[in-house]
Amino acid sequence: MTRVLLASRNAKKLAELRRILSTAGVEGIEIVGLDEVPPFPEAPETGATFEENAVAKARDAARATGLPAIADDSGLAVEALNGMPGVLSARWAGRHxxxxxxxxxxxxQLADVPDERRGAAFVCATALVRPDGEEVVVRGEWRGRLVRNPRGTNGFGYDPIFVPEGEERTSAELAPAEKDTLSHRSRALNALLPRLRELV
Incomplete structure (x- = not known):
């Protein structure tokens, strides 16, 4: 069994990656989180792009543990805000x-923006760094629009105001299994599957 570290303490992210591997029939990989390895210094997210942050986190984790490491960085890019909050999504209002x-x-910030100009996308960059130094970075995007009033209790962050293309429900109104098949994170993780299969 090949152990692969997901450089996260987010139980939902761990469960999602395990489900995606299971659905894709990838066997022989055990996904572990940061709580299951000895602690190590984690660098702050200071990159200008999602990709830079994801690679930095995965490099730190692979170097510290000797395990292949996966890390992601994601956020919301709003067209009317020139792609912001972007990498600042988790701390846009000041507190992380x-x-x-x-x-x-x-x-x-969007109060005066008409409905037809409220386009947005959730973006996720995911990096896989192997102990031998090989790195791969993939990107997933989930396009949609922002509504004026939050709806739904599933999900977190900006999910209650994001309506994916082709949907009338917000991301927070989708069942977890539906979100798994559509989300920016699942698109990035699925793009990483061929490289994960190589580890087995």
Whole structure:
């Protein structure tokens, strides 16, 4: 069994990656999270792009543990805000991880923007770094539009105001299994599957 480290403490991300591997029939890989390896210094996310942040996190994790490491960085890119909040999505309102404040700030910034110009995309860059130094980075995008009032209780972050293309429901109104097949993170992870198969 090949152990692969997902450089995250987010239980939902771990479960999602395990489900994607299982659905794709990838066997022989055990996904572990940061809580299952000895602690190591984690560098702050200071990259200008999702890709830079993902690679930096995966490099740190592979170097510290000797395991192949996967890391991702994701966020919301709003067309009317010139692609922001982008890499600043988790701390857009100033404090890291204050989902409600971040969501309200984006809604306030878009208050005067007409419905037809409220396009946005969730973006996820995912990096796989092997102990031998080989690196691969993939990107997944989930396009849609932003509504004016939050709806739904599934998901987190900006999910309650994001309506994916072809949908009337927000991302927070989709069942987890539906979101798995559509989301930016699942698109990036699925693009990484051929490289994960090579590890077995």
């Amino acid at each position: 991880g204050d989902d409600q404040a971040n969501l309200e700030l984006v809604l306030n």
